Amino acid sequence: MVCVGDRIDTDMQEGFLRGHGTQVLDGQLVATECGLVERVNKLVSVRPLRQRYSAALGDIVIGRVTEVAGKRWRLDIGARQEVSLQLSSVDLPGGAQRRRTAEDEIKMRTIFKEGDLLSAEVQSLHADGSIALHTRSAKYGKLTGGDLLYVPAALVKRQKHHFTNLTTMGITMILGCNGMVWLAPTHEGSSAAASSTSAPEQTAAKAPASAAEREAVSKAANAVRLLASLSMNISPASLLNVCKVCAERGVQAKDMLTASFIGAMLEEESQQRLQTSL
Amino acid sequence: MIGSDEKDFIRGGFKADIRSDGRACNDSRPLSLSLGDLQPCSGSARCTLGSTDVIVGVKAELGAPLPDSPDCGGLHITVECSPCAGPTSQGRAGEALSFELAKCLERALNAHPSGRGSALDLRALSIVSGRTCWVLCIDALVLACDGSLLDALSIAVRAALQNTRIPLVEVGATEDPDEEPELELDDDPANAKQVDVSRVPIIVTVCQMDDAFVVDPTAREEEAAEQACHIAVMPTGNVCGMFRGSGAAVTPFALQEMMSLAQKRGPLLLQAVGKSIASAAMSMET
Amino acid sequence: MEFVTPEGLRRDGRRPKELRQLKCDIGVLSHADGSASFSVGNTQVIVSVFGPSVADNRAESLTDRAIVKCAYSEAHFASGARWQKKGRADRRTTELASTVRNALEETILVDLFPRAQIDVAIQVLQADGSVLAACINTAMLAVADAGIPMKDMLAAATVGYLESTPLLDINHTERTGNGPELLLAMHVNLQKAITIIEESAVTSEALEAMTELAEQGCKAVGRFLRENLLEHIQRHATVRGVTVK
Numbered sequence: 001m002v003c004v005g006d007r008i009d010t011d012m013q014e015g016f017l018r019g020h021g022t023q024v025l026d027g028q029l030v031a032t033e034c035g036l037v038e039r040v041n042k043l044v045s046v047r048p049l050r051q052r053y054s055a056a057l058g059d060i061v062i063g064r065v066t067e068v069a070g071k072r073w074r075l076d077i078g079a080r081q082e083v084s085l086q087l088s089s090v091d092l093p094g095g096a097q098r099r100r101t102a103e104d105e106i107k108m109r110t111i112f113k114e115g116d117l118l119s120a121e122v123q124s125l126h127a128d129g130s131i132a133l134h135t136r137s138a139k140y141g142k143l144t145g146g147d148l149l150y151v152p153a154a155l156v157k158r159q160k161h162h163f164t165n166l167t168t169m170g171i172t173m174i175l176g177c178n179g180m181v182w183l184a185p186t187h188e189g190s191s192a193a194a195s196s197t198s199a200p201e202q203t204a205a206k207a208p209a210s211a212a213e214r215e216a217v218s219k220a221a222n223a224v225r226l227l228a229s230l231s232m233n234i235s236p237a238s239l240l241n242v243c244k245v246c247a248e249r250g251v252q253a254k255d256m257l258t259a260s261f262i263g264a265m266l267e268e269e270s271q272q273r274l275q276t277s278l
Numbered sequence: 279m280i281g282s283d284e285k286d287f288i289r290g291g292f293k294a295d296i297r298s299d300g301r302a303c304n305d306s307r308p309l310s311l312s313l314g315d316l317q318p319c320s321g322s323a324r325c326t327l328g329s330t331d332v333i334v335g336v337k338a339e340l341g342a343p344l345p346d347s348p349d350c351g352g353l354h355i356t357v358e359c360s361p362c363a364g365p366t367s368q369g370r371a372g373e374a375l376s377f378e379l380a381k382c383l384e385r386a387l388n389a390h391p392s393g394r395g396s397a398l399d400l401r402a403l404s405i406v407s408g409r410t411c412w413v414l415c416i417d418a419l420v421l422a423c424d425g426s427l428l429d430a431l432s433i434a435v436r437a438a439l440q441n442t443r444i445p446l447v448e449v450g451a452t453e454d455p456d457e458e459p460e461l462e463l464d465d466d467p468a469n470a471k472q473v474d475v476s477r478v479p480i481i482v483t484v485c486q487m488d489d490a491f492v493v494d495p496t497a498r499e500e501e502a503a504e505q506a507c508h509i510a511v512m513p514t515g516n517v518c519g520m521f522r523g524s525g526a527a528v529t530p531f532a533l534q535e536m537m538s539l540a541q542k543r544g545p546l547l548l549q550a551v552g553k554s555i556a557s558a559a560m561s562m563e564t
Numbered sequence: 565m566e567f568v569t570p571e572g573l574r575r576d577g578r579r580p581k582e583l584r585q586l587k588c589d590i591g592v593l594s595h596a597d598g599s600a601s602f603s604v605g606n607t608q609v610i611v612s613v614f615g616p617s618v619a620d621n622r623a624e625s626l627t628d629r630a631i632v633k634c635a636y637s638e639a640h641f642a643s644g645a646r647w648q649k650k651g652r653a654d655r656r657t658t659e660l661a662s663t664v665r666n667a668l669e670e671t672i673l674v675d676l677f678p679r680a681q682i683d684v685a686i687q688v689l690q691a692d693g694s695v696l697a698a699c700i701n702t703a704m705l706a707v708a709d710a711g712i713p714m715k716d717m718l719a720a721a722t723v724g725y726l727e728s729t730p731l732l733d734i735n736h737t738e739r740t741g742n743g744p745e746l747l748l749a750m751h752v753n754l755q756k757a758i759t760i761i762e763e764s765a766v767t768s769e770a771l772e773a774m775t776e777l778a779e780q781g782c783k784a785v786g787r788f789l790r791e792n793l794l795e796h797i798q799r800h801a802t803v804r805g806v807t808v809k
Contacts, residue, residue: 005790115280
């Protein structure tokens with residue numbers, strides 16, 4: 001654990017590679033961030049608790065369209081860099097594989113328009129630092145009929161599965177590496193997102209959420225909010241854990257964010273850790 | 279910014295009486311109050327309503343009464359959006375918002391120079407008729423905005439006024455009626471007088487989407503809703519002011535609905551505020 | 565008015581080299597990338613930091629580094645005498661914002677973020693002397709909370725000079741003595757002065773004494789800030805289930 005300006009101990013190693021959060025001053029490795037020192041082989045870096053999201057190749061993110069212009073959409077994913085989604089990086093309706101025409105350009109808004117939410121993957125980082133996304137896979141695309149949450153990106157670790165079906169709750173969750181989390185009722189036989197290849201009729205056919213489904217979504221949403229407020233990592237497991245405690249104590253969804261339940265959650269967490277360490 | 283699909287989901291939530299955070303249309307978010315943190319002030323309060331965070335400081339200053347109401351004290355209200363609240367609270371938009379908020383609060387407190395119909399007894403602030411009076415300067419600051427700003431502000435104003443202590447003033451005797459009398463301020467806090475807040479209203483924000491009405495909307499809900507009204511409710515349950523937010527015109531029927539909803543919520547909210555103030559006061563004494 | 569008694573006590577009972585009580589809270593505003601609240605005696609400041617993010621205005625952005633923007637605001641209720649603000653930006657607040665911005669630009673590793681923008685919003689809640697130093701200290705904590713890399717720990721302190729005595733961390737009453745005032749902001753580990761502001765006529769001996777005291781003050785504040793930052797990390801690391809060796 002180090003603070004800005006602290007010397008990082010490299011005496012034990014023969015040589016070191018300078019990673020993020022460090023700088024070399026007078027041959028000494030010095031921290032530039034406050035956080036925890038990570039040593040992976042010879043790479044020494046400092047990871048802070050929080051940081052504005054910085055996109056990396058292959059990251060799965062959720063974003064909101066802010067602009068539609070000139071063969072690409074501009075998105076807001078809460079990142080350090082500028083983000084765009086090229087028309088050529090999106091599957092055309094009907095699954096056509098062809099060159100994008102002027103007509104396609106005009107019809108861009110029929111695919112995604114301003115304000116729409118979508119899931120995508122980071123395709124490439126350009127020389128000027130900006131990010132290009134793509135949705136060329138059935139699992140990516142427009143997100144409708146669910147709830148969006150914002151949490152600190154640092155609480156979403158890069159994991160194997162960012163798309164999860166929480167079957168016990170009947171909810172599908174998408175954990176964006178950028179800290180945007182999507183929760184929606186699971187619909188039989190379809191993926192979380194309405195991909196751009198599906199015809200508009202198919203997307204509209206999604207039934208509006210029932211009261212029971214909404215209860216489940218709000219419960220899951222509050223679980224995420226609670227984890228975020230406690231600065232705990234957000235994963236399907238931690239979310240289900242919170243819901244479990246909630247059910248055990250008979251706490252309603254709307255009371256999950258009260259001081260008393262938050263305290264109860266902390267108690268549970270420390271108990272669980274005690275048990276696992278024994 | 280909010281998309282049309284998101285609006286639809288929120289609309290559905292209002293209809294089903296299950297909002298994003300599980301609240302029913304009639305439920306308010308958790309409220310917390312902290313009193314007396316600001317040293318330079320005669321009274322202060324910080325209120326958090328969900329993620330909305332506001333601070334109000336009250337200063338009692340000596341001033342002169344207005345010529346047409348010589349027996350009344352004065353009342354000034356300002357509202358500021360802190361740059362900390364985010365880039366959206368800056369510039370012209372931020373200033374316009376601050377101005378609107380101040381105006382609404384002023385009208386809710388009905389700071390009328392005549393002292394009539396005012397939520398505060400301005401006559402109690404008079405020291406020497408026609409010459410000197412107390413002026414209550416109420417300054418509000420928005421630190422974080424997540425909807426229902428007027429609700430949080432009015433609660434903080436009420437709590438800050440309740441926390442306010444005005445020094446006792448002894449007016450020296452003068453032989454000559456035109457002579458300026460000497461004033462002596464009693465420093466003893468035990469002798470300081472309190473402000474009567476029994477008629478101070480709180481504001482309840484009600485949003486409408488189709489046929490559903492919700493109280494204490496979050497910023498997202500406010501953005502999604504088509505109409506919003508801010509209704510000032512007295513502790514008695516009487517409505518004493520109504521301000522329409524932005525959006526399309528509200529039908530008379532909708533207005534009725536919103537008013538009755540606010541009238542029901544107002545006293546309940548005041549109870550919660552009262553409890554919060556009491557527990558805040560207790561924790562200060564320990 | 566006497567500011568220092570013959571026994572060497574100040575009006576509030578402090579010794580000339582004594583700081584007022586320091587308190588801070590890190591991560592107080594969840595909607596910002598980083599935030600902090602800091603108080604020294606009755607002076608209290610909150611700062612929120614947004615970024616690094618894409619610059620709002622392409623024309624303003626720099627191709628080789630980030631720009632730092634600073635907004636400064638003092639609450640109407642902040643000081644004993646309520647002063648009427650003439651609009652948002654008057655010369656005094658612009659200068660104050662500028663001073664903090666310069667100190668941060670020297671501290672933040674801006675070269676790592678070309679074309680980006682970092683927004684620092686400063687809100688003074690209570691002003692009881694040594695406000696600018698408090699703003700710099702709070703900003704440092706908020707920038708650290710936002711995970712923005714810095715060259716070194718930045719700490720600031722104000723020193724006054726009344727009745728031939730340098731006084732560390734002057735309060736409002738002491739300011740009314742209208743003596744010289746020195747603000748020093750420095751990189752604590754590198755022992756480098758970043759900002760020095762002293763605006764009135766003062767003898768070189770007095771200046772030397774004031775500067776030395778200010779350095780000591782900065783180091784003491786730096787230690788406080790470091791302790792609190794480490795404690796904050798410890799607490800959060802524990803919650804996240806990371807063992808800290």
